[in-house]
Amino acid sequence: MSVAAARAPFVLPRAHVDIAVIGGGIVGLCTAGFLASAGCDVMLLDAGGSAASTANAGSLHVQMQSRFMRLFPDRVAGMERQLPLYPKAVAFWKEFERALDADFELKVSGGLMVAETPEQFEFLVAKSRRERELGLATELVGRDELARLAPYLGPHAIGAELCANEGKLNPLKCNAFVRAWAKRAGVEIVDRCRVDALASAGASRDAGFTLTTAGGALAARRVVVAAGPGARALMAGVGALLPVDPEPLHMNITEAVPPLILHLVQHAERSITLKQLSTGQVVIGGGWPARLAPGSAYPVVDPDSLAGNLALAQFMVPALAPLQVIRCWAGLNSKVDGRGVLGEMPDVPGLYAAVPGDAGYTLGPLSARLVADIVLGRDPGEDMTPYAPDRFAHERVAFSGAPAV
Ligand SMILES: Cc1cc2nc3c(=O)[nH]c(=O)nc-3n(C[C@H](O)[C@H](O)[C@H](O)COP(=O)(O)OP(=O)(O)OC[C@H]3O[C@@H](n4cnc5c(N)ncnc54)[C@H](O)[C@@H]3O)c2cc1C
Known part of the structure; x- marks a missing residue:
């Protein structure tokens, strides 16, 4: 030029x-x-x-995210009204992929929201009951079943809520x-x-x-x-x-490893999502905050979120501990x-x-x-x-x- x-x-x-x-x-x-x-x-x-x-994590969410329920309790009623749209939205992504004859790397392999204490499990019991009333297909799994389904989880996991129609895709x-x-x-x-x-x-x-x-x-x-x-x-x-309103959020991705994490993984009380792309990299996010650059509306990484998000990830999935994080970034979500x-x-x-x-x-x-x-x-x-x-x-x-x- x-x-x-x-x-x-x-x-x-x-x-x-x-x-x-x-x-x-x-x-x-x-x-x-x-x-x-x-x-x-x-x-x-x-x-x-x-x-x-x-900038997003590519998680296909269906069950209510505990992060939203914890941070915005006043919005739970609003979230519940939209909940029935989520499984339809995942089905629509699948149809869309077919209609475009595209490869979105879309996999619906289920989502687990993990509890590590009896109180967290009780929270999941109540959440799952409410979600089933609202028409979602969710079920609870105890420690033994969870160990069988998700052997990659650490020893602290005592149970989980499983939502079969959650999954992931590659947003880029x-x-x-x-x-x-x-x-x-x-x-x-x-x-x-x-x-x-x-x-x-x-x-x-x-x-x-x-x-x-x-x-x-x-x-x-x-x-x-x-x-x-x-x-x-x-x-x-x-x-x-x-x-x-803008909500600046933090994300990380690791080097590629052989298949390890089969599900979209979340926590019943703490902010995290974990999933492995078909290329082997593990995407770690789930709502840790980023910052707005001074005097601008551009999101930038907050080192505290980098440390906190990764520490929680390897606590939940110990096999992640030796992996290199190859990239982290910040993105701007929309909150209503x-x-x-x-x-x-x-x-x-x-x-x-x-x-x-x-x-x-x-x-x-x-x-x-x-x-x-x-x-x-x-x-x-x-x-x-x-x-x-x-x-x-x-x-x-x-x-x-x-x-x-
Ligand atoms: C870090 C992060 C992780 C996330 N993870 C997930 C996830 O795993 N799963 C999930 O379902 N959702 C996730 N989300 C949420 C999801 O990414 C967003 O809700 C979704 O992408 C919003 O899409 P959108 O098209 O409405 O807005 P955006 O993708 O934000 O696009 C808005 C566009 O409008 C443009 N624009 C703004 N103002 C103007 C203007 N005045 N003139 C012209 N253009 C303008 C912007 O430049 C931008 O390109 C995540 C969000 C973030 C930030």
């Missing part, structure tokens, strides 16, 4: 589109892909900042396949393009929207905001409240109220929220399909009431916007 070309100012490829999707994580890519596959004219704009979809492979599919479907993807402001294009309800970017303005008849923690500031531009926010914004026709909720990579493609159906005026085939953005209407009184992410 010549120096002149490298310095050429960035210009949007065109000034009008029918549907603009803001955010190129798993939800934005899938929503845009589903809409384009249905024949819509779609442009996707992505800032190119930190996306949870490129998925992102690449999904992006290629969206492009093939006709989505015009504009990378490194931050939408600085979103505004209504006129006073009438069907005036559409204006998106301001460094490459010029874009007029869109409809807009889907799939911008993770960036969604709050964008929605504020049209006077709408979407109270999504335990549930996704999926649908048209109240009082702003043509503007849609697409924020998947906790374990949002698991929920990503299905959430995107539900939002795409709503945009298309199709029946999504799910009761969308739990995910409707109008549940924040009462908070708007205190609403004062938030800094951009």
Whole structure:
């Protein structure tokens, strides 16, 4: 590339589109892909900042994560309302892999949430009972059965909750396949393009929207905001409240070893997820905090989390102790109220929220399909009431916007 070309100012490829999707994580890519596959004219704009979809652990979650229950007890009711969507979301990932003729390295080999004390096991007994009432297939396993199922666990494990339809995939492979599919479907993807402001294009309800970017303005008849923690500031531009907050999280991956860990492993009380990729590396994460770099919204590793996460991992699976950690990183998760926010914004026709909720990579493609159906005026085939953005209407009184992410 010549120096002149490298310095050429960035210009949007065109000034009008029918549907603009803001955010190129798993939800934005899938929503845009589903809409384009249905024949819509779609442009996707992505800032190119930190996306949870490129930083996540690739765990396919179904059972309630003890971490969320412990940290956000006030959100448990919200999480329970979304719980029935999780097994459907895992099934949807499988269908999606088949439909794209892709290899996501997807394996549904079950998830174990491990207890090390009788109190932790009692917690799992109550959790499992509640989850079964809500329609999940979970069961409890005692010490002997656990030793047979998961001989890699250390001697402290006394039992576990087993959820057979949990699993894992390789998010980097998925992102690449999904992006290629969206492009093939006709989505015009504009990378490194931050939408600085979103505004209504006129006073009438069907005036559409204006998106301001460094490459010029874009007029869109409809807009889907799939911008993770960036969604709050964008929605504020049209006077709408979407109270999504950034949650910086820590991740690690080890060198490759022969098959060792068969399940997605979690702990009944402590923050951890462990799983082994088909390539042999062990991915260790589960909610240890990262930091935001001073004066920025970019997540950076916190050394305390590196030490704590790895110490817990090798305590639970002693065979991990001699392994080299080859990489650690930080990512930015999105937190709302335990549930996704999926649908048209109240009082702003043509503007849609697409924020998947906790374990949002698991929920990503299905959430995107539900939002795409709503945009298309199709029946999504799910009761969308739990995910409707109008549940924040009462908070708007205190609403004062938030800094951009
Ligand atoms: C470390 C970590 C581990 C995780 N592990 C798991 C897991 O194992 N399993 C699981 O199910 N979930 C996991 N999650 C959660 C999951 O990754 C996210 O919920 C999911 O990826 C969210 O996808 P998204 O498309 O909504 O948002 P993102 O992937 O965050 O994408 C949002 C995109 O919007 C762009 N954007 C933001 N603002 C603007 C703007 N103004 N203009 C243009 N673009 C903008 C951003 O640059 C970004 O690319 C994890 C998250 C983290 C951080």
